[in-house]
Amino acid sequence: MKNPDKRFEVQYILAKLGISNDLYTTNCLFNKSDNSKSRLLRYTILSYIPIISLTLIFFNRYFILLLIASATYNVFISQRNERYNYNVDGFTYMISLINATKKITNLNINEINDNLKDISRNLDNIKHIRKKSLGADSNAMMDDMKIFSEYMNLIFLKELKRYEKVKSTVIKNADDFKAIYDYVGTIDALIAIASFRDSLDYYSKPNLEISTSKYNNHINFVDIYHPLIKKPVSNSANFDKNVLITGSNASGKSTFIKTIAINAILAQTIYTTTSREYNSSYFNIYTSMALKDDIFSNESYYIVEIKSLKRIIDNSKKDIPCLCFVDEILRGTNTIERIASSCEVLSALYKSNTLCFAATHDIELTHILEDKFENYHFEETITNKDIKFDYKLHKGRSETRNAIRLLEFMGYDKNIVIKADEKAKNFLLSGKW
Template identity: 45%
Template sequence: MNHSYLTSILMAAGFILLFVIWILHENRKNQKQLLQKIRNAYGKPSQRRYEPGDLDKISHYYKRIKEDRFYIDDITWNDLDLDSMYMMVNQTISSPGEDVLYSMMRLPVFSKEEADKREDLIQFFAASQQKRERLLQSLAKISKNGAGSLSDTVLALKDAPRVHTGIHAVLLLVLLASLVILPFSPVYGFFFLLIIMITNVVVYYAGRDRKLIEAYLICFSQLIRMLSAADELESVDWPEIKEQMDGIREGRKAFHKIRKRSVFITGSNGAGDGLQVVMDYVRMLTHVDILVYNSLLDQVQGKTGQILQMIQCIGELDAAISIASFREMLSYWCRPEFLPYTTAQPVSLEAADLYHPLLTEAVANSIQAKGGTLVTGSNASGKSTFLKNVALNSILAQTLLTCTCSCYKAPFLKVMTSMALRDDLSGGESYFIVEIKSLKRILDEGKKEVPLLCIIDEVLRGTNTIERIAASSQILNALDKKWILPFAATHDIELSYILNGVYENYHFQEEVREHEVVFDYILRKGRATTRNAIRLLDMLGYDPKIVKAAGMAAENFERTGVWRTIN
């Protein structure tokens, strides 16, 4: 009998040894695959596919921390399609990384000190491949969370319910007792052990307690993964990231007791999927995750500040690497030069060879603006794209410190737009009401006498021509302040004359050929002089009578200023 037990013990030990060797082998293979994935992704467009609602969940961290700071509001964010811009930039490997990167793009910096600190971090990772890759391998342990922002899942623990553990403690004791009986009565002990194991599994999955806390156990798992990454980074002592590492270590200290019991909650602590499978069986047989749940909850609740601090510090590192990767994929880019602002001089902006990063065949344009800029031209000529590009690069300058141009010079600017508006069907508001509210928010912000870049596309397009020209000319004139840099696009050539002494005129033009319209998308000084809409009617085969009559009516109006009545 003793010989049999010794054989069984040796076989069990051998199995465990082989299992450990297999786990170590899988870990090494996974690390090699991860490293290759990291290297392949750097400097390349992101291949991630976003599900509906993903970006809304990611935005929750930004909403938690924005407080009273100036932020890129929803109208501007949507006008410029900054969701697509974020998806292009986002090469982060961790949930804190994507949370913080999103918050960076919504919360521009307004001080040179803050901009320089972020730039130093980006440059450090751009120049240090080995350190960059080592850091990303550690951060990969946190992974990305399908439930959205890591702050949502982890901070949900502050409202988590407690469970009654009495029945689970009894079942564990009975299981241990059956193991004690087994050597003395193998047959009866085996059947007793089998019965209690089945009972424990049934109670574990069918009982109320685990269902009550299942979502919160996932929250613990996310926190433990972040702490596991922090543990692995403990030995990192690079002066360039000292500020972030100090914050991570400080947050980590607040949760040192949790780490000792973390294996009971999750096996995803860097030991590999094999251990996760084993621990799943251990938990369903012993209910150990339910038994330690309340004590772990005591260690987490009340530590919101430490959790957010760790997310921010870890996220800054991951986001900085993502920005460095974004720079690598661009045709060319430049660091912004932030000019000092004084009330004695009007706000100015200079950008050379400016191109839109979301366009595959973008045409570069240059602009030097001081005071208002009015852009005219026909539909599809490039007006809106150019204005969006100016606003986008001003935001990129103060968020990612990366402009898609060869030169960018401007003071720190608040950026607001009113461009791609829609009717508010849920609120029962027409396009015109939505539009005038959007414009009013810009006018209100402009009263604060702080440098403001505002971009307006087709002012008051939602009303009739006479009132549109009358009101829009006065709105644009009201934005003629030293601290405001207004850009506007319009089809109304009349505005270029009314505002001639206030706004600098620029235009885009097209060439109508025999069977096509050709745009070169090049910005030119002066107002648009070509009117090709009627020529397009002819080109597309409209009745010659309609085309001729329209041309004559336009010529008569230009000559007399009065529309002739049609009899």
Template identity: 40%
Template sequence: MIDDITWNDLGMDEVFKCINNTNSSVGQEYLYKMLREPVADAEKLHELDRLADEFTANEKERITIQKIFMNMGKSRKIAVTDYIGYIMDIEQGSNIVHYLAWVFLIASILVTVLVTPVLGIWLIIASVAFSIITYYKYKAKIENYFKCINVIVKMALASEDICESNISFLEPECNRLKEILKSFSKVTKGSWMIESGNVDGSIGEVVLDYLRMITHMDIVKFNKMTKLITAKSEDAYNLVDTLGFIETSIAVASFRESLPFYCKPEFVENTNNLSVKEVYHPLIDNPVCNSITTKGNVLLTGSNASGKSTFLKTIAINSILAQTIGTSLSKEYIAPVYRIYSSMALRDDLANSDSYYIVEIKSLKRILDAVGKKGIPVLCFIDEVLRGTNTVERIAASSEILKNLNTDRALCFAATHDIELTTILKDCYSNYHFQEEVTEDEVKFDYKLYAGPATTRNAIKLLNVIGYDKNIIKGAEQRAMHFLTDGNWKS
């Protein structure tokens, strides 16, 4: 599971939007769920990959399925799975009162025909009044749930359409849908009874509205449907998952077609190293590609704005995409399956009265806790370790935290401005850096990854580029030089 901190650190909402070429709520929600839940099941990724390739190669069939999902439409406020949950929470209603309304009306008609017309007419008026009063009384309690039923009906009808399309490469999915539909045949049959009344204002709809009031047929049908769906709730959720999986494969196919290049990941066992070639970030126009093959943990150094954070996010996002939609924005991705965590774009938590430093150490603690648990190894990304405290304690504490992540149960990518860490951690972290070219009036970055620690600084030079007062720049340079020469700060 990708937790909220990691999801927000990496801007995954924007990545999701980039991939989300779906036409229905079912597909949209399944894609989001898939991105939040990296899988260790290679078979599921293989099946997604197979369908994506088939939809890419078979445009006519893809358009046919897309039209079916488009007819289902999107719900902007409520998740499809929530609709199922709402139905399960409904207090099951009895149809006895509604059957009595039928009996009362039929008896009144029989009295009119066989006994006395005058009495019969009065009884008919009374029975109709009873039907209308009880109809609105009971319908008021359940009318808001009609939408829930209609959503499930739409899914069932869409499933029937997909199966009837006879697309050969969808046979495994259609077999699952056909099995599920056995539970819902009574749901789709007569579903017109509970459509919202007077949909188009036609005479037929008006007549149906009156029939509903007199016979309560929509309430009776609703009660039967809710009982069936509640009893078959597992099938309802499986219906959502199967349809969502199909449309997600179309979205993945579309996403792949939009990329300059991509690769299908290769997952390996009995190693804790990651190798990517020409990897790039999905949200950056004209991105600079980088390659790395890890031999243990990675420590990144480099000047401000040189590309450290973007590189961390690039590797992290590609690891998530590899383990969720079987797609890496690179020419090669070889790695084991990981649990993925980050601690990067943190901020004060005013709601809980937590300072930046408290938020930061809590974030790092959750990564250490994850590494301590049994199971799949952890791939973690840490940007500017403990930036929320003073230099001495930051270096002391961050070096120990990063050393604790040097285990066969974790692979850590960390970025820092503290060049001291490159020496302290040289035995357990491989050093890489980003660099820049500085002139009098500008700083140029190539955003390429280089081996070894950074050897340049640009913070004060950037002040000059931005246009700071020359005296500020001169004073800052003198203080920095004094510290580097004598080891203490000039007063």
């Protein structure tokens, strides 16, 4: 952002380059690929048969049959070759990428030159294909001559041969293409990160540390907030133990753990957090949030949920610390089994190399696990007219409920609200429904 004019020039070049969803090209660069020359040889032989047939017609008119057959066959394989049709755009894009890279290097931007590896040698190594192209521009095929030219290309396999040559060049010079690919990708990513940072009210660069044991796992932050919420409420906290978060409906529990999860990912990927200060261990990050049943896999919500939790438990046994976030643990089953199972699942995470943040409505868990999990909560202020939330994190377990009051504020029949409230109070007194 310190050099907006140059940044705009680079963005313009990248915008003209466009986007390619091709995967085969990158597979050629980063995985072993077939670089057999037999296909090119076969196409070359086939492309000469129509020419030879045309010449032999002057000696024997029946060679016209060979001409027709060879031309038809060549058109057929040109149209039928799915590998070519699928991959040609990718290699064309690679050539465009080379040209775009050359334009960026010609800008001679100090910020790029000082921080990124010089790729002039890589560009020189593949300069012989920089101006090549593959395929025909479909928008240009408008008049009869261009249509005729396209048929000639099909008959003589021009594009297929060129495609095989360029593919061979890409594979042969894979290291140079990788360098260019990384160069442009890094610039594009850095511009995106700078733009993201500029859009924030404030941000900080994280301080990340390698944790030597489960007892050193920690995450601390000052004024952290969710980057997608307008006028967000920030929170500050220091965590070095597992955390159980309670609170009424809509009080901010889920948003808070999502905020930490997002910032943990941002910190370890783009070295940016939406906070004024952020200190943390390095973690493998896992979540069990916003789950849904899967009708296509014939899995209920509960099955999806226990699979998600098992994935976290399995990965919590690794040497690298696990940072996990669980929202409304095991809500897909009945109260008794939910509390019993949740207690054991969270206890298993407590014993592992894990820093866990779990949100729940089950206050019972805050008592059962209080020697293993620190209790925090979100609270609200209830008046006769509405409910107000401060969205601030408070120590201790939640002592309030608002589900029945929310029924009232949403316009439910008064009898429903009154009877529900009476049943809840009777249960709290007697322990029976």
